[in-house]
Amino acid sequence: MKTIAVIGGGITGVTTAYALARRGLSVTLFEKNRYAAMETSFANGGQLSASNAEVWNHPSTLLKGLKWMLRNDAPLLVNPKPSWHKISWFAEFMAHLPHYERNTIETARLAVAAREHLFAWAQEEGIDFDLKKQGILHIYRDKAGFDHAGRVSELLARGGLPRRAVTPAEMKAIEPTLAGQYFGGYYTESDSTGDIHKFTNGLARAAERRGVRTLFGQDVQGVKAQGGGVQVTSADASGVAQHAFDAVVVCAGTASRQIAASLGDRINIYPVKGYSITVNLRDETSQRAAPQVSLLDDATKLVTSRLGVDRFRVAGTAEFNGFNKDIRADRIQPLIDWVQQCFPGVSTQSVVPWAGLRPMMPNMLPRVGRGRAPGVFYNTGHGHLGWTLSAVTADMIGDVVAEALLPRPMGAGQGAGAVAGHALTQA
Structure with a gap:
């Protein structure tokens, strides 16, 4: 089974992890706080x-x-x-x-x-x-x-x-x-x-029931694309650890810009x-x-x-x-x-x-799609509409990642999410 890391446990990261799990991927969610939705997804306008x-x-x-x-x-x-x-x-x-x-x-x-x-x-x-x-x-x-x-x-x-x-x-x-x-x-x-905090935590529990591994209290120190895969370095009270995956989706909110820069991508959040x-x-x-x-x-x-x-x-x-x-x-x-x-x-x-x-983002559209390096994907930059757009961009990036990582039947074409994700990437 293909393994994929999701960086960020806010509304975008949790919906992304859930959408990927529904597609049969082995998902690990990294979040620096002890619980989901403790920052921008905590108390928005609803x-x-x-x-x-x-x-x-x-x-x-x-x-x-x-x-x-x-x-x-x-x-x-x-x-x-x-x-x-x-x-x-x-x-x-x-x-x-x-x-x-x-x-x-x-x-x-x-x-x-x-x-x-x-x-x-x-x-x-x-x-x-x-x-x-x-x-x-x-x-x-x-x-x-x-x-x-x-x-x-x-x-x-x-x-x-x-x-x-x-x-x-x-x-x-x-x-x-x-x-x-x-x-x-x-x-x-x-x-x-609706209450974004309650929804995000409820969906995080649902994602766990579907097999998502949630690593709360893990501060991601670095993400590196190498050898066709991805290495995530994280730290908690017990020390620093390295994790290997086939791919990563960066959903880290305002931290996404710095992570993207380390991966050779420019996302001007x-x-x-x-x-x-x-x-x-x-x-x-x-x-x-x-x-x-x-x-x-x-x-x-x-x-x-x-x-x-x-x-x-x-x-x-x-x-x-x-x-x-x-x-x-x-x-x-x-x-x-x-x-x-x-x-x-x-x-x-x-x-x-x-x-x-x-x-x-300067154009007010989220960045949804592939990065430069193989195995690197983004779903981030939703601005003031993260709660409103989260489910559809999660579904879109789910299609993009599944197309890249999962085997497809002969003659199968791109899903609607993959096409839309590419359009947003270029917006």
Whole structure:
């Protein structure tokens, strides 16, 4: 049986390990933390949001970034201190402005396809992750934002995602607890939400039942391609160990850039920090006052999810500040203020803050496909849509790896995942 290592135990690594195990490969998953989903997959916004597929490579993003440069509470914050990594990333980001429409359509197409896999896996494996299929409501306070959303909706439709414009009165009917004055909104009934941490851990256990060897608490020190195979060096409290495999899939989030460089590949991922708060709904008044329908406020770049009866998640913002993981009070406070403004009946007495580093590619598309060396593959760089896209990119890389490692019947052609993986690699 062919052996393959998966580097990273977040949502991307666990879905990848699971997809590979389903194809009959012998999989070993490496994760430096003691458990799965302890970093960027720990407390994100919770949205499975094909409706948020619009890539950021748009001139308006640059204008807003410049306008917000000196505001500590801005939705988009860039540390002005230069670094070659940051400069090269933004240069490539701007180079992809002409591909805004194409990449938005492609992302929507992937997000729609991802649902089929994720829901099927959860049902087959009996994973409870506070799934709520009540759609996502995008809210707009002015005509300019609403009009831009209309243009985005046309692109989403070309990617296979219908969503509809709604009036303020319709918004109130969809989510009665929402306070404030709005110009209008867009509602995507087919979108949903769930707890990424619960799902990832549930799928990790399912992967183990399917034979995946999970090595938690193992910090990968190096990956080397040699002799047609791959050697992974890892370390834990007992020392350093070396492991030999036929292949490796790098799903290491923001660490993927450094691992790729050691393997002769350039994957220009930048760590874009996002924040969230989990509001504990300790009383019945707060539980009734918190929304059931997921929201996305385009003006503030905040998203929400209702996780079970007693938790309300609010997340968002983008901070370009290197590998800094500090949870800043001046970045958390706007999230609390937003809850108090939009849902005044919700008590914010018990709030748990969090921050994570999104692995963002300059073109806003994940890197899915082969590396330069034989036996090296990547599934990484999903940015703010890792939860949304994880199942489909795992299935895609599963096809690519299986095609490379497993014998095929005479005359068999490429699977759909292999073709799509190649397209993303070249995007």
